[in-house]
Amino acid sequence: MALEHAILVSLLEQPGSGYELARRFERSIGRFWTATHQQIYRVLKRMESDGWVDSQEIGQDGRPDKRAYSVTPLGRETLVGWLREPVQPEAVRHELAVKIRGAAFDDEAGRTALITEVVRYRAEHEATLNRYLTGEKRDFPDETELDTGQRLQHVVLRGGIAYERMLLDWLDDVLDTLRQL
Amino acid sequence: MALEHAILVSLLEQPGSGYELARRFERSIGRFWTATHQQIYRVLKRMESDGWVDSQEIGQDGRPDKRAYSVTPLGRETLVGWLREPVQPEAVRHELAVKIRGAAFDDEAGRTALITEVVRYRAEHEATLNRYLTGEKRDFPDETELDTGQRLQHVVLRGGIAYERMLLDWLDDVLDTLRQL
DNA sequence: GCTTGTTATGCAACGAATTGCATAGCAGGA
DNA sequence: TCCTGCTATGCAATTCGTTGCATAACAAGC
Secondary structure (H helix, E strand, C coil): CCHHHHHHHHHHHCCEEHHHHHHHHHCCHHHCECCCHHHHHHHHHHHHHCCCEEEEEECCCCCCCEEEEEECHHHHHHHHHHHCCCCCCCCCECHHHHHHHHHHHCCHHHHHHHHHHHHHHHHHHHHHHHHHHHHHHHHCCCHHHCCHHHHHHHHHHHHHHHHHHHHHHHHHHHHHHHHCC | CCHHHHHHHHHHHCCEEHHHHHHHHHCCHHHCECCCHHHHHHHHHHHHHCCCEEEEEECCCCCCCEEEEEECHHHHHHHHHHHCCCCCCCCCECHHHHHHHHHHHCCHHHHHHHHHHHHHHHHHHHHHHHHHHHHHHHHCCCHHHCCHHHHHHHHHHHHHHHHHHHHHHHHHHHHHHHHCC
């Protein structure tokens, strides 16, 4: 898997500039694929030279021109080809889990500090969950009126919601465990 | 966060060679931090030159010598320092979510292929959950008799179990959604 | 009038990760 | 006997990701 495919999906949902894509990666798409604006600009150029996207310069008065990208038929074929490949196993990187196991080699004070940090981390994810729930109400109020794309976006969002809920429950378990040591 | 810290935790739990670490990353530690043998060898060398670990050559007849690493006091201090830093936000990379949203731009045949792939993916994660549950019974049969390190390992494993259960439920939701399109 | 923030793009440098390949001996099965 | 697979380590090349910085114009608040 590469960033290219996430960009193709995002541009098919809605064409836009590199900057707009970077915003979307911070919000929606970034829930399951993160990227900085540097990566996005670099990859967009390569994709254009490969003929997966094309662009047109849009002059704007008062601010720099922007370059609006949209997916070419070749880009769409490339995406469809990738969609039909098997899903690769994920590369998991869960820093908090490493720290929890590491806490066995720290002292009382270190474990107290970890509890404080877990509480902070939990509050962050509670806020994330609330953002998801607000977005769900706003964007998907009535399931029967959604088109295919929206139904698929909704089921992915439900995955994010389920993940955050699971995480909050687990963090409560972690806090209980740390406090009982 | 860097690979270094995961290696320090693993070597503190049990000293070993680069190869053994690579095995562990495939099994236990790899549940929340993946690494290949190449990364591990490279990082171990840097860690040794920084004085975080030391090693001794162990001659073995019939097969290549192995180099057994263990954590130095400096390495342990380094780990403790890192443990007390705030947890960084995770870089999420969830390929399947991208493919599901991408399915809006594929045809009937593509969505059928995706259903097949999700079923395969689900079976993989069901197997993972069963491995975790078997390991839990084997390694943590009686919570009251566990030491601090084991309790912490157990709560991390419970996180893995909760994640896999959440994922299976969500994949059922995904399958329902795809089949109703 | 000054600072901060937002839109919009990009270069350069560095460090990390991945992929392919190589060595080397032994064990076990077809 | 040959092939595959496992233990055990490592080089080299390439690609990917991150960080710092730079430009440029405007809007809003102090």
